[in-house]
Amino acid sequence: MDFQLALLIDAVVAGLLLGGFYAAVTAGITIAFGILDIVNIAHPAFIILGSYIAYIVNTSFGIDPILVSILMLPAFYALGAAVYQVYYLSFEKRGQDALRGLAFFFGLLFITEVGLILTFGVDYRYVNAAYIGGTVQLGPMNLPLRMLVPFVVSMILIGALQYFLARTFTGRAIMAVAQDQFALRLMAADPVRIKRIAFGISIGVAAMAGAFLIVIQPVEPSVGREYIGRVFAICVLGGMGSLPGTVIAAMLLGVVESITSTFYGPSWAPAVAFGFLLLTLAFRPAGILGR
Amino acid sequence: MRSWTFFLIAAAVGAVVFFGAHLVVQNDYVYFAGYTVLQFVVLATAWNILGGYCGYVNFGSAAFFALGAYSTVALHKLAPMPIPVLILIGGIVSGVVGLGMGYLTLRLRGAFFAIATLALAVVLQTLIVNWDYVGGSRGAYVIRPATMQILGFTINYITYLFLVMLTLAVLAITAARAIERSRLGFGFATIRDDELAAEASGVPTLRLKLIATTLSGGLMGMAGAPFPYYIGFLEPSSAFGLAYAVNSIAMPMIGGTTMWAGPLIGALLLGTLQQIATVTISSAVNLLIVGLLLVVFVIIAPKGIVGLVQDRRRARQKP
C-alpha cells in the first residue's frame, strides 16, 4: 500500500479515537455553556484537576484511572454545585454584568493552574494501567489501547448523558431551563436548583474526562490551556447544547488535528482548534448543524 | 480645555516625582522594576478601554503585547530603528489585528468575543513558535546598547527605556481620560449598559466597538514593542506569559473599571506588590495572589477600589 495513504488512514483513525475523547471533554461545556449559558472558561481547570486526582489515586493505591473517574464523580459534582452557588449568588442573582462572571471563571482557571504548579511542579505526570502500552490489531492497523479505552468509555459516557437529558425528568428540566422558564415552572421545578444540578454534572463530566486524558497522554498543569480553544470550538461548531452535534464536531476536529500533526508536525496542532473556532465564530456561529 | 491643561501638568508632575524617586535610589534594579510596573499601567489602561468602558472582555492581552514585541524582533533583524518608531509600528500591527478580530467576532454576543480572544493568543503563539525568522521556539537575542544619547546627555539605556515607558503610560492614561469625557466615552458606556437601546438611540455600536478594540489592541502592542530591548532575550513563553493576561484583567477589576484612575491604581498597587513578592517569595506565588485577589474582588467589591472610595464619599454626603 502507498505509504502516504497508509499514513493518512492512520491519521484519520487516530483522529476519530481522539475525537471521541474530545467529545467527553466538551460534553460538560455543552451543558454549561450551550444549555445553561454559563461561560465557564475554567472548564479545562476542572479537567486537569481530574487528571491529577486520577494520578494521585493511581500512584498511591494502584486503582485503575477509569475506575477512579467514576469514584470521584460525586466529589466533583458537589464541587460544581458549590461553584454554581457562588456564581449564582454573586453574579446571576445580582444581575451583575457578564464581564465580572467571566473574570470570576478566569480567576478560577488561573488559581487552579498556578496552584497545581506550586504543588506538583511543571513535570509531566502519568498513570499506570494494564492496557497502557497495549495495542489491538484491526486489519492492517494497530490501535493503541491507551486511545481505544478512553474512546469507548467516552462514548458510553456521552450515551448515558444523552439518555439522561432526553429521557429523565431532571434531564428534561435541564433542557427546558435554557429555552422556556415558563414550561419549567409548569413542571414545578426550581430553575436555580436545576441549574445547580446541571452545572454539577458538567463539572463531574469534566473531571471524568480529565482521568481519560491522563490515560492518553502525560499531563502537566498548563496542558489545560490547549483545551480552552478545543472545548469551545467543538461546542460552538456542534451547535451549542447538542450532544450529538458535539460528537460530530469533536470527531471532525480530532481528524483535522491528527492529519495536521501527521503531515505538518505536532507544533501546529494547537492552532488548528483555535483556527477552527475563529472561523466558526466568524462564518458559522450557529454551528455545522445549525440553521 | 482647562481641565486638560491641569491634567497634563498633573501627569508631568507625577512623572517627575516618580522619576526623581528613582534618581534618589541610585540602583539600576529600581529602573527594571519601575519599567515593569509602568508597562502594567499601560496594559491595564489599554484593557480597560475595551473591557471597562465597553464591557467586552479581552483574554488575549498577552497576544497583543507579544505582537508588539515580536514586530520589534522582526524589524530589529531587518534594520535597527529608534524605539519610538518601533513602538509606533508595534502599535499599528496590534491595532490592525485587533480591528480584524473585532470585525470577525464583535457582531456576536460578548461571550464569543471573549472566547475568541483566548483563541487568538494560542493561534499567534503557534505561529511565532513555528516562525524561525524571529527565533521560533528557541527565542531571539536582541542586544541592548549600554547607553543612550538624549539632548546631549548620556544616560544608561535602562533609564532610557524607563523614560520611554513612563511617557507611554502618561499617554495611555491621557487617552483613556480624554475618551471618558468625550462623545466616544458616552457611546462606549451605552454599549456596556444596553446595546439594543444604544442602537435605538442612534449609536453606531459596531463601529464604536471596533474603535475600542483597535485602540486597546494598539496600546497593548505599544507596551510590548520595547520589551525585547528590556529583556534582551525574547522567547514565546515569556512574550505570551500568563502574567500579562491575568494582570491586565485583574488590575482594572481591582482598581475599578469605570474610570481611568482604576487601572492606574490597580497597576501601581498590584505591580509593586508583585515586584516585592517576586524578590521575597516566588513568581508563581505572586501570580496565585493576583488570581485570588481577582476572584475576591469581583465577588465582594465589583466596583473595585475606585468604586469603594466613591461609595464612601457619597455615603458621607448623604447622611
Add this chain to the structure above:
Amino acid sequence: MSEPLLRIEGLSKRFGGFVALDSVDLEVQPGERLGLIGPNGSGKSTLVNCICGTLQNEVGSVRFQGKALDGMSAHERTHIGLARSFQLPRPFASMTLMDNVRIPLIYTVQARAGAQRTLAGLDVRCRELLAMVGLDGKARQWPRDLTQVEMRKLELARAVAAEPKLLIADESMAGLSHSEIDDILALLLRLNEQQGITVILIEHIMSAVMSFSQRLAVLVSGRKIADGEPADVVNDPEVVRAYLGQ
C-alpha cells in the same frame, strides 16, 4: 393621496419553523395616530423590531418616506427619523437621567446635523426633554431610583430626543394605573398634535387605544386581519372572534 410615511409590503419573518409575521401590509400617513393591537404572541413586537432594524426581515419591504430600509442597521434608521420605546424599559443604567436623554442628542441629532456642538451646550435641551415628561426634578438621579411610570416616561423622552418623524410606543402603559395611563396618553397626544410626530401605539389596554387612535390595525398570529376606523374594527366579526375565541 400623499406618499405614506411608512409603507410595509408583504413583510414576513420566520424563526426556524415558527412564522412570526405572515405577509403583513401596513401604511402610515404623516401625522397619523395609529393603534396596533393583537393578542400576546401575535407578532406586534416582531413587527416593531423589523421596522426599527433590531431584526432584519428576509421577505417583503419596509419603506420610510419612500426610502427602502432593507439592510439598514438600527442606528441608521434612528438617524433618518424612526424612534421607538421598548416594551420593557431599557435605560442606560450607569448614567443619570440627563445623560440618558443626552445620548440621542449626541448620536442622532448632532450626527444628523453634522454639527460639533459642545457637550455642555446640550444641558438645556436635556432639561427641556425631561421637563416635557415631568422628570426634570430627577435630572441628576439614576434610572434605578425611578418608579415604573417614570421609567416609561424616560423611555419616551429618550425616544423623542432623537427628534423622530415616527414614534413607535411599544406597550408604554402596561401595568400602570388609570391616572398614569392618562398621563402617558396626554403626553403622546401632545407630541402628535404640537410637534407633528406620527405615532404608532401598540397597546393592550383597549380604552387607551380607542381614545388615542385615529385608525386601528389588528394583528393575529402574524397576519393583519383588520385595518380601519377604530369603531368599525372593534365590531368586525373576525376581530371579535380572534379576541373572544381565545
